[in-house]
Amino acid sequence: MMSSVLKALSQQPRKIATGVYLRAYSSNTEVPTFETLAVSVPKPNVFHVELNRPKKMNSFNYNMWIELQKCFCSLSDNPECRVVVISGQGKHFTAGIDLHSMVELSQKANEFEDVARKSNFMYKIIGLYQDGITSLERCVKPVLAVSHSACVGAGVDLLTAADIRYCTQDSWFQVKEVDIGLAADVGTLQRLPKVIGNTSLARELCFTARKFDSTEAKDMGFVSQVLADRDSAINHALTVAEDIAKKSPVAVQTTKKCLVYSQSRPSEEGLEHIRLINQVMLQSEDLSKAAMAQAMKSDPPETWLVRVRAQVMCRDEATMGLYSSNYPDFRPLRTWLVRVRAQVMCRDEATGGWLALGGGGLANVCVGKRKVDRAAQGAQDGDEASASTSAPAQLPRHSPDGFAPPPRDKYEYFIHGVRISDETEVLSCTIKKDFQYNKVMPTFHHWVTDDKRYGLTFQTAADARAFDRGVRTAIEELLQGLGGTWPCLHAYKVDKPEEQKERDKEREKEREREEDEEGNIFECLNLPSESRSSSEGSSAARERRLEDINQTPILSAITLPRHSPRSSLKRYGGSGEGERMGAEDGSSDHCAYVQLSAHHEYTYPQVPGSGSPNTKPPLMRKDSGSMKKRAVTAFSDPPPLPDKKPIRTEQFQARLKCRHCHEWYLESANRPGACEFSPDRCRSCVDTVTCIKCAQCLLYHCMSDSEGDYNQRPCACDEVTHNCAKR
Ligand SMILES: CCC/C=C/C=C/C(=O)SCCNC(=O)CCNC(=O)[C@H](O)C(C)(C)COP(=O)(O)OP(=O)(O)OC[C@H]1O[C@@H](n2cnc3c(N)ncnc32)[C@H](O)[C@@H]1OP(=O)(O)O
Numbered sequence: 114m115m116s117s118v119l120k121a122l123s124q125q126p127r128k129i130a131t132g133v134y135l136r137a138y139s140s141n142t143e144v145p146t147f148e149t150l151a152v153s154v155p156k157p158n159v160f161h162v163e164l165n166r167p168k169k170m171n172s173f174n175y176n177m178w179i180e181l182q183k184c185f186c187s188l189s190d191n192p193e194c195r196v197v198v199i200s201g202q203g204k205h206f207t208a209g210i211d212l213h214s215m216v217e218l219s220q221k222a223n224e225f226e227d228v229a230r231k232s233n234f235m236y237k238i239i240g241l242y243q244d245g246i247t248s249l250e251r252c253v254k255p256v257l258a259v260s261h262s263a264c265v266g267a268g269v270d271l272l273t274a275a276d277i278r279y280c281t282q283d284s285w286f287q288v289k290e291v292d293i294g295l296a297a298d299v300g301t302l303q304r305l306p307k308v309i310g311n312t313s314l315a316r317e318l319c320f321t322a323r324k325f326d327s328t329e330a331k332d333m334g335f336v337s338q339v340l341a342d343r344d345s346a347i348n349h350a351l352t353v354a355e356d357i358a359k360k361s362p363v364a365v366q367t368t369k370k371c372l373v374y375s376q377s378r379p380s381e382e383g384l385e386h387i388r389l390i391n392q393v394m395l396q397s398e399d400l401s402k403a404a405m406a407q408a409m410k411s412d413p414p415e416t417w418l419v420r421v422r423a424q425v426m427c428r429d430e431a432t433m434g435l436y437s438s439n440y441p442d443f444r445p446l447r448t449w450l451v452r453v454r455a456q457v458m459c460r461d462e463a464t465g466g467w468l469a470l471g472g473g474g475l476a477n478v479c480v481g482k483r484k485v486d487r488a489a490q491g492a493q494d495g496d497e498a499s500a501s502t503s504a505p506a507q508l509p510r511h512s513p514d515g516f517a518p519p520p521r522d523k524y525e526y527f528i529h530g531v532r533i534s535d536e537t538e539v540l541s542c543t544i545k546k547d548f549q550y551n552k553v554m555p556t557f558h559h560w561v562t563d564d565k566r567y568g569l570t571f572q573t574a575a576d577a578r579a580f581d582r583g584v585r586t587a588i589e590e591l592l593q594g595l596g597g598t599w600p601c602l603h604a605y606k607v608d609k610p611e612e613q614k615e616r617d618k619e620r621e622k623e624r625e626r627e628e629d630e631e632g633n634i635f636e637c638l639n640l641p642s643e644s645r646s647s648s649e650g651s652s653a654a655r656e657r658r659l660e661d662i663n664q665t666p667i668l669s670a671i672t673l674p675r676h677s678p679r680s681s682l683k684r685y686g687g688s689g690e691g692e693r694m695g696a697e698d699g700s701s702d703h704c705a706y707v708q709l710s711a712h713h714e715y716t717y718p719q720v721p722g723s724g725s726p727n728t729k730p731p732l733m734r735k736d737s738g739s740m741k742k743r744a745v746t747a748f749s750d751p752p753p754l755p756d757k758k759p760i761r762t763e764q765f766q767a768r769l770k771c772r773h774c775h776e777w778y779l780e781s782a783n784r785p786g787a788c789e790f791s792p793d794r795c796r797s798c799v800d801t802v803t804c805i806k807c808a809q810c811l812l813y814h815c816m817s818d819s820e821g822d823y824n825q826r827p828c829a830c831d832e833v834t835h836n837c838a839k840r
Pocket residue numbers: 168169170172204205207208209210211212213238239242263265266267268289290293297298299
């Protein structure tokens with residue numbers, strides 16, 4: 114008894130300050146927000162749209178026309194939405210067009226002196242208003258309208274575009290347009306005659322603008338049902354909507370499409386239309402599921418194949434942010450550059466090893482970009498601790514056309530991780546000026562920023578590469594914003610500076626090379642640090658960071674050749690620390706690879722034509738007798754030999770490209786004869802000594818078949834033919 118009372122109470126609508134009615138069901142579904150409309154999700158897959166200008170009798174101002182279109186367009190695309198209920202807040206359903214905005218509109222039109230231009234303007238406005246109403250019809254989800262008290266003018270247009278209409282006993286309707294001196298132009302004249310199926314009555318109502326009440330509305334078929342009051346009418350509509358929402362969306366939406374298509378076309382055309390659609394839709398799993406449920410007299414299936422949880426996103430090229438495609442104008446949801454799955458690690462300072470953060474578990478980790486709060490921006494400008502881009506912020510105050518452009522938004526980049534199992538945030542850091550990124554293993558990268566060290570163990574090398582690209586993009590953008598120095602911001606330039614173009618080219622090459630060569634996995638990225646004010650910029654700090662890297666226990670340090678420990682950081686984007694450090698040492702940073710530290714040794718590849726005894730290319734095979742031949746161009750720029758002798762041989766194997774068959778191969782798989790296209794020296798030697806080639810030449814003509822092929826073993830012929838030689 115108690116539970117049924119509670120249930121009944123919970124089903125009572127509850128009004129909150131914004132005017133949105135919350136009902137029993139609460140959903141995590143994202144709903145669009147509007148100024149003139151309130152949208153809620155009171156039942157699973159049922160969206161409730163309320164006209165929300167109660168003080169103005171829900172009259173249609175310019176904004177409402179526009180928002181109606183946006184709202185129904187987004188609901189039409191929203192996979193979470195299957196049915197829509199529309200009703201009005203306050204005393205009346207709607208007083209029709211806002212008469213004040215109507216006056217404003219005619220004033221606006223009068224600004225055009227020329228009749229053609231004035232007409233053009235009005236043509237566009239009427240189109241926009243028509244779209245607002247027609248969006249209900251265009252929405253592929255059924256729309257159920259609930260009218261209470263007055264429904265005047267544009268309100269009738271709106272109702273005629275809905276699929277199902279309900280009203281309250283106190284309802285009255287009026288096709289009021291002629292009374293305000295115009296012919297209804299947003300749908301009533303086209304739809305009302307069809308809705309009520311009585312052209313005589315429709316014309317009477319439109320010519321006279323007389324009111325008709327709920328009883329007459331029911332009698333003429335304008336509404337399906339009359340309910341006692343607004344709440345019961347809305348609840349009734351929601352119940353019907355919930356019922357529809359349980360049915361196959363494929364079936365329901367196709368039904369709506371066909372009804373709308375057929376309402377103004379001959380049956381023949383409508384039949385062809387549904388035939389074309391159903392030749393596809395009848396193959397849907399929904400059909401078999403629903404038919405089975407009917408046959409078994411069981412409840413309709415709870416979930417349908419088409420009920421997807423995926424959020425369709427689109428990318429804003431300007432901000433690189435991702436937005437929900439359902440609400441492109443007003444719902445920015447994500448601003449990440451890349452998102453992957455990985456285990457977040459942190460450095461255990463005591464042991465120097467890496468530990469899984471927060472007890473481990475896979476996390477969704479993203480490199481993101483977010484707008485810096487303008488209020489905080491001022492404070493941050495003086496704060497060097499955070500990396501952010503705002504290149505255009507320093508536009509000259511007086512531009513040539515006399516308009517100073519508004520200051521551009523400022524962004525910062527962050528890395529964020531949320532454990533998948535319990536949605537706990539396990540990683541959150543902003544990319545700061547001391548950011549240093551190390552790719553130590555194909556599936557393990559780590560970085561230092563703001564004096565904190567984090568690592569990621571990726572599930573796949575592809576994830577690692579994607580993440581690395583996200584980091585690069587962030588750094589590139591930071592560099593672009595910074596103009597290569599830190600933290601001074603440079604004035605906005607429309608054209609990319611030469612050095613930037615160079616960097617872009619280099620980056621492109623880098624990316625191509627990376628995609629080609631999976632062996633290129635040991636790398637270190639740094640943000641420029643030349644104008645650091647803190648002690649971080651000191652050489653001591655650099656040494657400390659190098660030391661940190663060298664202590665990495667997983668695959669040892671990433672350094673450039675040991676002739677200069679200070680140049681061990683690989684440059685990035687042409688302005689990295691490594692490059693400058695190399696220059697300081699007087700040795701240009703021409704080593705396009707990295708080497709392992711003292712813990713791990715490696716052999717150098719032999720470079721054809723390399724004259725210097727001190728030069729050996731890196732990380733290559735030991736077996737010089739291999740039949741595979743690497744591409745000569747691969748290591749045309751060999752590094753200097755390290756000072757120390759290798760202690761033991763590193764197991765690492767680079768992938769190389771065979772110059773004969775152009776296949777990639779691993780050193781370990783490079784046995785003699787591995788490539789069938791490579792010349793076989795032993796064989797040619799034997800051939801030469803035995804003169805077999807000579808013999809083959811002699812026999813070629815008489816042994817060859819019609820296509821020029823000849824038999825290698827003449828005595829193998831089953832029968833002697835005229836072109837087969839005797840042994
Ligand atoms: C390109 C164009 C395409 C579109 C064409 C559309 C055409 C149409 O919609 S034609 C219909 C236009 N609407 C009207 O003519 C309705 C006029 N209003 C009324 O008849 C009554 O206000 C109504 C029956 C709706 C309600 O009566 P009630 O006694 O309950 O309230 P009121 O005291 O009359 O009004 C309360 C306040 O609301 C303001 N208001 C009412 N209707 C409108 C409106 N359409 N536009 C703007 N404001 C409206 C009314 O002025 C009152 O305000 P206030 O005086 O400040 O209290």
